[in-house]
Amino acid sequence: MGHRSGVQDAGVTGSPSCTGGSSSRASGELVVPLGAVDGSDGAIAGGKAANLGELVRAGFPVPDGFVVTTHAYARVVGARGHCPEESVPGDDGSGIRARIEAVALPSDLRAMITSAYAALGGGAVAVRSSATAEDLPGAAFAGQQDTYLGVLGEDAVVDAVRRCWASLWTDRAIAYRRRLGIDPAQVRLAVVVQRMVDAEAAGVVFTADPVTGDRERIVVEASSGLGEAVVSGAVTPDRYVLDTVGGVREQFSGRREVVIHTAPGGGTSHEERVESTAPAAQLLPDDVLAELTRLGTAVASHFGRPQDIEWACARGRVWLLQARPMTALPPPPVHLGRAQRMLAAILLEYLPVRPYPIDMSTWLPHGPAGLMAQVTAYFGIRSFEDFLVEEDGVVTRLTPPAPRPTLGVIRAPWRLLTRARRYDPRRWTEDPRLAAYLGRGRDLAAEDLSVLAWGQLLRVPQRALNLVHPLVDLRIDYLPRAGLALVRLLVVLHLLRRAGLMSDLVLGAPTRTTDANRALEALAAGAREDHQLSAAVTALDLEAVEDFPDFSAALRAVLDEYGHRETTSPLLVTPPTWADSPKTVLGLLVALTSAPPARAAHHGEALDHLLTHPLLRSPRLRARVRDWIEQARAGIAFREDSHFYFTVPLPVLRRSLLEIGRRLCAAGVLSTAEEVFHLRLEELEGVEDPGRLSRSAAEELRALVRARAARREELTGVPLINPGAVFVSRTDGDALVSGTPAGGGVATGAVRIVSGPSDFTRLREGEVLVCPYTNPSWTPLFQRAAAVVVDTGGLGSHAAIVAREYGIPAVMGTGTGTATLTDGLVVTVDGTTGRVVLAASRGA
Structure with a gap:
């Protein structure tokens, strides 16, 4: 049993209650022919049956059958009070299942089922569950309810219908609904009964490659006998990768360890094949592969999105048994130019998590x-x-555009030069626009959002967003001289044949990031002096930390000054800031509990080496070169510090959104305040006071949140873009992973995967930090790491710059470092060649 079932399919709508509801068929039929339903009938037929009916009506080869509708479920199950999932202890639905399996069907319903069964010829049938809740895209319910194959005889069919109903209350189905936040009152079950296809071969066809997302590749999996062997994972099936006209691109012969057939007396039989080391002979002939390609392409076109289709082949004819949208499908492969790859590398470093609708609109x-x-x-x-790219309000993929020049590029040289002459990054903090910006930011942050009227509260997010406009102007004004200073220094170093000193010369300038790091180091030093305080910090116990007044006051001061720093991404408002997540700061302190190493003094050494050049003997020229270096360092500092100040509005923006969510939650519109992230700002701005919100408007918001939440759940684990398209693989020889060499030197240590701020405390002294991304908040970790290996980023990324400051090897843009390397693996990281190898094989 346990066949993939209860599917939520494309084009099906409806959100019925447990005992009521409506659909396009208002007459309340209990049993209807399969061909009488279509994609609009999900409320009475469930997703699987509605899609099958759609295929029947479109002329696809689908076995004859009928549907025991959700009206029947509501009449038999709902009327007997079996629906209250909230009364289920834990995820144990055994009591509900037992009651449903024992329930007696009304005589008229039983007669309808047996009559419809007789009309199919009275032979073996497949009895499949078909769940509703199609208003929740992404809630596939795959494998959550049951299917029974080879059911033979009237009593067996009626019993299978009851067991399908009961399977809506399996422990796995209850847990699945709770995980997705699906109200059980919105889910009912129909049952589809179809003539059994005694297949010679069966399996699944994916109309897009489920691994790469390539829509031009069709993947067929097949095995002997019924398709249950393939979808249950009981066999290693044959696998064919086809083009859109049925041509075979790749082929793999499986072992087909088990063959499942319909048993003569009902049910199924399992025949185990004699184990062989050789793969089985090819199962599907070319004409069947061509037919599967034709049918699969047509079904995907009919539903308007890639499909996961179960099929069976009997006596040379292909039958379609199920069709549903492919879930968790990666974005289509993209071919990027060099500039697009560079942009994508930057964006991936800043977007380690999928943005929410509120991110996209704020x-x-x-x-x-x-x-x-x-x-x-x-x-x-x-x-x-x-x-x-967004689909149905949810971000599905990242598509980096190629930079495009406009007519404004003609004026760019004049604009660059005039601003470079006027605005010196060394004095940008004296600009009155910065002081005014920070003052407005402090004023807004001081407002008590909890006492604001609803209309006033709704205006706070836009007020926070409007704050940043002066920072845009400051960047436009001060970046030109910063950029030109870096270019000038690089040209000079090339002329002097000292270009290799560039990184060491410009790094290490004082910035607000270094100020934050010193403040953290001071906190860590204080914690090291008190064993009990150190234990509280290590345990991330904020309440215990409050028992140390001096330390708590110093921690609050750090959060007041630096609390707007992002923990995950500076591009998103939904992840917490330091102020929102003080435990993240404690996690950073744990990384500093051992005495921090001295910061590498590369700048002074590089400067001394440069000034010994024979062409720089003149004191005047040496002074000029020193000034050029300081201007370049000031440009680097401006870039860092302007970013630091740019995030000042983040905490109040996030707090205002959560306050809006809290009020909607208190009014019963949302389940948690964080669910507000599934809505766009303009949608929130159109919501009237929650206390006066109509029931229909509240349900509309709830439905929108549920739909987007389920779609995000479906995309869990699906990357925004294939890293292989962004980071060109450089793995060769014995390298486990490779990427852009971003920090000189070689170091050996045990791998430690740090996926995000919650893992900060896992890093031990001398380990190799392997992570998907970094940002300035991660800097203290570099004091502990022997080397750093990052999935994203390039030479100019935060991790590369900080690694060079600390003198540790760094390899950026590996694409697969966190997936390939594992905790505890001892590796050697070469920051000069960009290779990571097993420690024992470095010299191979």
């Missing part, structure tokens, strides 16, 4: 990404725009 267009789009547009280049 901080993404107005925060650092929006800032860079405005800055580059001012100088005639369009970039950082429309790089995220």
